[in-house]
Amino acid sequence: MTADNATNSRPIIDVRGVWKRFGTAEVLKGIDLAIRKSEVTCIIGPSGSGKSTLLRCIAFLEEYSEGEIYIEGELLGFALEGGKRRRVSDAEVARVRRNVGFVFQQFNLWPHMTALENVAMPLKLARGIAREDAEKRARRMLEKVGLGHRAGAYPSQLSGGQQQRVGIARALAMEPHIMLFDEPTSALDPELVGEVLQVMRDLAAEGMTMAVVTHEMGFAAQVADTVVFIDHGVIAASGSPQQVFRKDENPRLRQFLQNYFERNVFWQGGEDAAS
Amino acid sequence: MSFNLAILTDNWREILDGMALTILIWAAGTAIGLAVGLAVAVVQLFTNRWLAAPLALYVAVMRGTPFLIQLFVIYYGGPFFGLDLTPLTAGIAGLALYGGAYFSEIFRAGFLSVPPGQIEAARMMGIGRLDIVRHVQLPQMLVIILPALANMTVLLSKETAVLSVITVNELTSVIQSIGSTTFAFAETLLFLALVYWAFLEIVTAAARRLEKRVGRFMLRSQS
Amino acid sequence: MFDFNLIIKSLPMLLEASVWTVVYSLTSVAIGFCIGTLMCAAGLSASRLGRGISAFYVSFFRGVPLLVQLLISYYCLPLIGVNVPSSVAAVGTLALCTGAYLAEILRGGFLGISPGLIEAARMVGLSRRQILTRIEVPLAVRLTLPALVNETTMMVKASSLISVVGVLELTRLAQNIATSTFQPLEIYLTAGAIYFVINGAITLLGQLAESRFRLETAR
Numbered sequence: 024m025t026a027d028n029a030t031n032s033r034p035i036i037d038v039r040g041v042w043k044r045f046g047t048a049e050v051l052k053g054i055d056l057a058i059r060k061s062e063v064t065c066i067i068g069p070s071g072s073g074k075s076t077l078l079r080c081i082a083f084l085e086e087y088s089e090g091e092i093y094i095e096g097e098l099l100g101f102a103l104e105g106g107k108r109r110r111v112s113d114a115e116v117a118r119v120r121r122n123v124g125f126v127f128q129q130f131n132l133w134p135h136m137t138a139l140e141n142v143a144m145p146l147k148l149a150r151g152i153a154r155e156d157a158e159k160r161a162r163r164m165l166e167k168v169g170l171g172h173r174a175g176a177y178p179s180q181l182s183g184g185q186q187q188r189v190g191i192a193r194a195l196a197m198e199p200h201i202m203l204f205d206e207p208t209s210a211l212d213p214e215l216v217g218e219v220l221q222v223m224r225d226l227a228a229e230g231m232t233m234a235v236v237t238h239e240m241g242f243a244a245q246v247a248d249t250v251v252f253i254d255h256g257v258i259a260a261s262g263s264p265q266q267v268f269r270k271d272e273n274p275r276l277r278q279f280l281q282n283y284f285e286r287n288v289f290w291q292g293g294e295d296a297a298s
Numbered sequence: 299m300s301f302n303l304a305i306l307t308d309n310w311r312e313i314l315d316g317m318a319l320t321i322l323i324w325a326a327g328t329a330i331g332l333a334v335g336l337a338v339a340v341v342q343l344f345t346n347r348w349l350a351a352p353l354a355l356y357v358a359v360m361r362g363t364p365f366l367i368q369l370f371v372i373y374y375g376g377p378f379f380g381l382d383l384t385p386l387t388a389g390i391a392g393l394a395l396y397g398g399a400y401f402s403e404i405f406r407a408g409f410l411s412v413p414p415g416q417i418e419a420a421r422m423m424g425i426g427r428l429d430i431v432r433h434v435q436l437p438q439m440l441v442i443i444l445p446a447l448a449n450m451t452v453l454l455s456k457e458t459a460v461l462s463v464i465t466v467n468e469l470t471s472v473i474q475s476i477g478s479t480t481f482a483f484a485e486t487l488l489f490l491a492l493v494y495w496a497f498l499e500i501v502t503a504a505a506r507r508l509e510k511r512v513g514r515f516m517l518r519s520q521s
Numbered sequence: 522m523f524d525f526n527l528i529i530k531s532l533p534m535l536l537e538a539s540v541w542t543v544v545y546s547l548t549s550v551a552i553g554f555c556i557g558t559l560m561c562a563a564g565l566s567a568s569r570l571g572r573g574i575s576a577f578y579v580s581f582f583r584g585v586p587l588l589v590q591l592l593i594s595y596y597c598l599p600l601i602g603v604n605v606p607s608s609v610a611a612v613g614t615l616a617l618c619t620g621a622y623l624a625e626i627l628r629g630g631f632l633g634i635s636p637g638l639i640e641a642a643r644m645v646g647l648s649r650r651q652i653l654t655r656i657e658v659p660l661a662v663r664l665t666l667p668a669l670v671n672e673t674t675m676m677v678k679a680s681s682l683i684s685v686v687g688v689l690e691l692t693r694l695a696q697n698i699a700t701s702t703f704q705p706l707e708i709y710l711t712a713g714a715i716y717f718v719i720n721g722a723i724t725l726l727g728q729l730a731e732s733r734f735r736l737e738t739a740r
């Protein structure tokens with residue numbers, strides 16, 4: 024049951040035997056997953072298999088029904104008392120996950136604030152940073168994602184790719200130890216996907232710990248340290264990109280990858296799964 | 299503070315009269331108001347703008363000024379034009395004119411919701427303009443605007459209380475005079491509030507049911 | 522004869538009284554907005570008690586004529602030992618009444634906010650209260666602005682009823698002048714015109730705000 028094996032460092036995220044039910048529907052059925060510092064974990068799988076739910080449980084946007092999730096060694100969302108678990112206060116949840124950043128498929132920028140305010144406001148309110156310092160840091164973050172020149176724009180004036188980069192800047196500004204991405208490019212027009220993936224590549228190169236739900240197999244193949252294939256709420260395969268994309272014997276995974284390539288490769292000899 | 303409910307039972311005759319008058323005012327005001335509203339909407343939409351412009355002003359004025367001031371103008375200002383109205387007539391006229399302005403906006407929106415293609419079709423067959431309104435547009439739009447009409451009707455029932463200020467002997471006025479002769483303000487006024495509250499809840503619930511029934515009829519007749 | 526001189530003579534007094542009308546109605550809308558926000562939040566909360574209180578409040582204050590509410594606060598507050606100036610009691614009553622309507626309006630706004638925006642706020646560590654005041658209320662206001670402006674004009678009109686419980690404002694002053702001059706038509710028409718202008722101005726401001734907010738509500 025423990026995921027702590029060979030490696031020396033304690034995982035930043037440690038998911039142990041997690042179940043999630045919505046009513047009677049079992050969406051996650053005993054997930055074990057450890058994510059270590061500076062690792063990039065890509066989570067792939069068919070639609071409806073539970074990828075978002077897993078990520079949302081790690082962020083405690085959903086309460087998991089069973090099991091444990093540790094963030095840097097601290098149990099998330101619950102306190103164990105004599106074998107029973109008790110939901111802790113919202114403030115306590117916020118404390119434990121303060122080092123977790125989340126990037127949403129739908130960006131979720133606040134429409135009544137400019138790009139700069141979207142990034143600076145949480146610094147002021149949640150971290151109590153003085154306005155000037157908060158705005159300075161926000162500006163730096165926007166420059167980092169290549170949007171220094173759009174700081175004064177409202178979300179409605181930005182393209183999808185730009186909005187998502189502001190979303191990343193907003194999460195980064197909180198100086199997280201791990202970034203969770205839930206299909207960050209799925210809501211984007213195809214020509215805007217690249218700019219967002221580039222920002223994520225840069226982040227990975229800097230050593231940011233990341234968990235990325237994605238359908239971008241090229242990105243997963245190039246950037247991931249670990250690829251996790253989720254199917255019907257269980258981890259059906261996991262390993263290095265080579266292991267998962269090349270050698271895996273799991274028939275469901277083979278089917279999934281085949282569907283993907285049929286949809287995406289129109290020219291034989293594509294570089295997607297290679298590298 | 300103690301409650302002396304005998305004050306209410308002792309005066310049940312006056313109270314019942316007050317209630318009856320309130321309901322009469324409400325019904326008359328709403329009925330005339332609906333007629334005024336429909337007429338205003340039809341004239342605004344289907345005649346020339348020399349008639350429409352003053353009506354637009356009427357609607358804007360009725361919506362932009364307090365009902366109480368409108369009552370004062372009609373009741374106290376009426377004699378200036380040789381209109382010596384009783385409080386009751388002035389009150390009903392005021393309620394109808396006030397409601398009519400709001401109703402006309404609702405009817406207008408209703409007329410505009412009927413697809414123009416249907417009207418053109420009826421025209422091509424040589425049906426007269428008023429007949430198109432009556433037989434093609436009204437039946438369809440009534441279903442759509444029913445919730446708004448019901449809502450306004452409920453609002454008007456509350457405005458009837460304002461008529462007490464120009465000495466119409468409706469429920470609020472009756473209760474107030476009982477209160478000020480007996481000094482039993484708490485009993486009388488709380489009773490008054492409860493009566494209105496219960497009445498409005500009942501009317502609102504009835505309106506909801508009516509909307510549902512009519513909505514079902516609409517679905518069936520379309521299929 | 523229609524007496525224009527009387528109108529010109531009494532206009533300064535009426536305008537002065539209309540300042541009170543504006544003060545009373547805007548104050549009650551401001552207080553009512555806070556009450557409405559809390560009641561709306563309670564109505565949408567997970568707490569059964571909160572939802573019950575909210576439903577009761579909205580139903581009562583929308584179900585009883587404002588005039589009756591004003592009479593109750595005027596006559597009954599002293600009976601339970603609350604002795605406040607009649608203007609305070611009247612504004613409080615107006616606020617409670619408009620709060621019920623505002624709660625219903627804001628409810629629509631709150632429900633129109635995409636849940637992801639709240640989740641994003643939780644993920645960057647905003648507290649429940651910060652989310653309410655910095656995200657939900659500003660967005661709900663932008664989404665429901667036309668209805669909020671309309672409710673404000675309704676309150677300007679409704680404030681004329683506080684003349685009945687003896688508070689001096691535009692309608693009350695008009696009554697005083699009308700009874701002393703025996704020329705009610707001129708005075709009430711003037712008072713009506715002033716109300717009309719006030720509400721016109723509020724509507725105009727509302728439209729300005731709406732066009733200013735257009736950028737901030739588009740998705």
Ligand SMILES: Nc1ncnc2c1ncn2[C@@H]1O[C@H](COP(=O)(O)OP(=O)(O)O)[C@@H](O)[C@H]1O
Binds near residue numbers: 045050068072077
């Ligand atoms: N709030 C919810 N209530 C009920 N069912 C849900 C809820 N969220 C997700 N589900 C269900 O859980 C399953 C997994 O959803 P999700 O994690 O979003 O899948 P994925 O992200 O892999 O496409 C789906 O069948 C979905 O219908």
Ligand SMILES: [Mg+2]
Binds near residue numbers: 076
């Ligand atoms: Mg998903």
